[in-house]
Amino acid sequence: MSTETTTILKAARAVIDEAIAAAKKTTQDGKGIDDHQVHAERVAYAATEVAAAEALAAYATDRRTAGQGDDTTDRMAAAFAGEIAAKLRATIDANDDDFGVSSAVLDKTLRAADVRAAICSAQHESRLREIGRDVIRTRGANNAYIDGDIAEMVRDSARQFARKDVAPIAERIHRHDEMVPETILQAMRDLGYFGMSIPEAYGGQGMGNLPMIVITEELSCASLAAAGSLITRPEILTKALVKGGTEAQKQHWLPPVAAGDLMVGISVTEPDTGSDVASVRCRAERGEQSGQAGFFISGAKAWCTFAGRANVLALLARTNPDMKLGAKGLSLFIVPKEAFDGHEFAIKQPGGGTLDGTADRTPGYRGMHSFTLAFDRYFVPAENLVGEAGGEGKGFYLQMAGFAAGRLQTGGRASGLAQAALEVTATYAAERKQFGKAIGDFQLTQYKLGRMATHLAAARQITYAAARAMDENESIVLEPSMAKLFACDVAVWVTQEGQLVHGGWGYAEEFAISRYVVDAQVLPIFEGVKPILELKVIARGLLGG
Numbered sequence: 001m002s003t004e005t006t007t008i009l010k011a012a013r014a015v016i017d018e019a020i021a022a023a024k025k026t027t028q029d030g031k032g033i034d035d036h037q038v039h040a041e042r043v044a045y046a047a048t049e050v051a052a053a054e055a056l057a058a059y060a061t062d063r064r065t066a067g068q069g070d071d072t073t074d075r076m077a078a079a080f081a082g083e084i085a086a087k088l089r090a091t092i093d094a095n096d097d098d099f100g101v102s103s104a105v106l107d108k109t110l111r112a113a114d115v116r117a118a119i120c121s122a123q124h125e126s127r128l129r130e131i132g133r134d135v136i137r138t139r140g141a142n143n144a145y146i147d148g149d150i151a152e153m154v155r156d157s158a159r160q161f162a163r164k165d166v167a168p169i170a171e172r173i174h175r176h177d178e179m180v181p182e183t184i185l186q187a188m189r190d191l192g193y194f195g196m197s198i199p200e201a202y203g204g205q206g207m208g209n210l211p212m213i214v215i216t217e218e219l220s221c222a223s224l225a226a227a228g229s230l231i232t233r234p235e236i237l238t239k240a241l242v243k244g245g246t247e248a249q250k251q252h253w254l255p256p257v258a259a260g261d262l263m264v265g266i267s268v269t270e271p272d273t274g275s276d277v278a279s280v281r282c283r284a285e286r287g288e289q290s291g292q293a294g295f296f297i298s299g300a301k302a303w304c305t306f307a308g309r310a311n312v313l314a315l316l317a318r319t320n321p322d323m324k325l326g327a328k329g330l331s332l333f334i335v336p337k338e339a340f341d342g343h344e345f346a347i348k349q350p351g352g353g354t355l356d357g358t359a360d361r362t363p364g365y366r367g368m369h370s371f372t373l374a375f376d377r378y379f380v381p382a383e384n385l386v387g388e389a390g391g392e393g394k395g396f397y398l399q400m401a402g403f404a405a406g407r408l409q410t411g412g413r414a415s416g417l418a419q420a421a422l423e424v425t426a427t428y429a430a431e432r433k434q435f436g437k438a439i440g441d442f443q444l445t446q447y448k449l450g451r452m453a454t455h456l457a458a459a460r461q462i463t464y465a466a467a468r469a470m471d472e473n474e475s476i477v478l479e480p481s482m483a484k485l486f487a488c489d490v491a492v493w494v495t496q497e498g499q500l501v502h503g504g505w506g507y508a509e510e511f512a513i514s515r516y517v518v519d520a521q522v523l524p525i526f527e528g529v530k531p532i533l534e535l536k537v538i539a540r541g542l543l544g545g
């Protein structure tokens with residue numbers, strides 16, 4: 001790590017630690033976050049940015065240590081550290097009373113002359129232009145060094161598949177709002193992509209989270225919805241099953257999920273219940289059908305992505321009607337269903353239960369369709385309650401464990417999509433001419449591309465760091481949530497910056513950047529809409545509560 005980067009990050013870490021300690025006091029160890037939402041959000045976001053800068057700096061160092069040192073990476077690490085440190089100082093200066101960071105600490109850190117000088121030089125526009133020129137020269141190619149031969153091999157093969165088989169049909173699927181074709185699902189089955197992080201004992205590859213993220217990135221670079229998001233749902237269900245399923249359930253469900261024989265949908269959200277998951281109303285009532293013990297599901301669900309094509313839905317439903325029990329009245333079910341390709345479906349069970357689904361039209365994220373569902377006494381056998389009798393009332397916690405894995409995945413999805421935007425923008429900047437030269441020859445375009453690439457590098461490295469941390473401890477929540485928060489914002493911003501560099505053509509459907517923009521916008525919404533992720537997950541994780 002360059003001395004400049006070290007100086008900046010040491011200062012930023014000291015300040016954010018002090019800000020977290022002060023916010024703990026203000027919120028009584030997180031219990032009063034809702035009385036200080038705006039401040040809690042600021043602390044959560046700043047802490048996430050510092051973590052992203054540290055991840056990028058650690059990556060630059062690792063690269064050098066491995067003999068793969070690269071000046072552009074070092075410049076990026078310094079520039080990003082400088083940018084977030086300047087922002088942190090400005091945020092604290094503007095909200096001094098709330099942050100409660102003492103002048104003594106600030107004077108020794110972010111306001112100190114040597115730190116100020118390091119911040120100014122590290123993120124100087126000339127440095128970012130230099131990075132930008134490199135990005136244009138390499139057309140934005142992702143040659144990020146990955147520690148470990150397996151991950152690198154996995155990336156090469158995923159890239160080849162994504163570019164050869166997914167990219168050519170991505171535009172058509174988006175424009176015609178088609179369902180992801182069977183050819184892609186089959187190829188992903190053949191490549192073993194649905195079981196990458198499922199333990200070998202249950203038919204998966206047991207390769208851990210990093211290869212899974214790397215694959216997701218490559219697929220998302222070709223298409224977020226027609227390939228990049230296909231592993232997320234099995235991931236969420238797998239983590240919930242591994243945590244709370246019985247041995248028999250793991251043996252029964254995980255091998256076909258790993259093989260890609262079972263497509264999965266995740267059904268938590270309801271028309272009137274989104275962020276407040278503990279208030280889910282869809283009911284699961286114990287009963288019997290044709291002598292078989294089970295549950296009758298009744299109620300409405302919303303936004304269930306892939307619910308049509310899915311063979312099973314992981315469904316959160318209320319097994320105890322007492323709403324006062326909140327999260328403790330919820331259980332997680334694996335609900336089998338027939339698969340459909342279209343925008344609507346209707347299922348009638350022999351016993352009379354029904355499930356109807358209608359896809360909601362969306363500007364982007366097309367390829368899997370997201371459905372509003374209506375269940376009416378839809379029968380599910382008792383053994384499909386995750387954890388069986390012991391799992392009753394534990395659905396909320398199992399679902400949250402699944403979401404942590406989903407968020408890590410989404411860090412990879414967001415990085416892949418931002419990568420796609422960077423590549424087309426770098427190419428466009430090199431080829432588009434105005435005022436007699438390539439627009440990439442103008443300083444401002446270079447600066448923009450330099451910042452886009454730098455933010456993307458930070459998003460990628462905070463996600464990889466979270467993947468490694470999750471390999472060590474599957475139960476962590478904070479790291480994947482920070483990765484999701486940051487990477488999704490980067491994807492939104494990078495795609496929009498890329499669109500601006502494309503000028504009017506960035507708004508034309510025939511240029512892929514217009515698809516990337518609408519696809520990216522969904523990323524901060526699902527798996528905990530951004531404000532909820534910041535307050536209820538990251539701020540709580542940092543402050544307690």
Ligand SMILES: Cc1cc2nc3c(=O)[nH]c(=O)nc-3n(C[C@H](O)[C@H](O)[C@H](O)COP(=O)(O)OP(=O)(O)OC[C@H]3O[C@@H](n4cnc5c(N)ncnc54)[C@H](O)[C@@H]3O)c2cc1C
Pocket residue numbers: 037265266267268269272273274275276302303304305306362365370522525526527528529530531532535
């Ligand atoms: C394309 C798409 C696909 C999706 N796929 C799935 C899926 O497969 N399965 C699934 O279950 N769900 C899915 N979702 C749903 C998604 O997870 C929810 O939309 C999300 O959790 C937010 O819920 P909501 O839309 O009801 O928003 P709300 O909960 O109504 O929140 C709206 C806004 O209100 C504010 N707000 C709410 N509560 C608070 C609070 N306590 N403090 C401060 N501000 C607050 C925030 O600004 C928030 O952004 C999908 C959504 C979309 C758009």
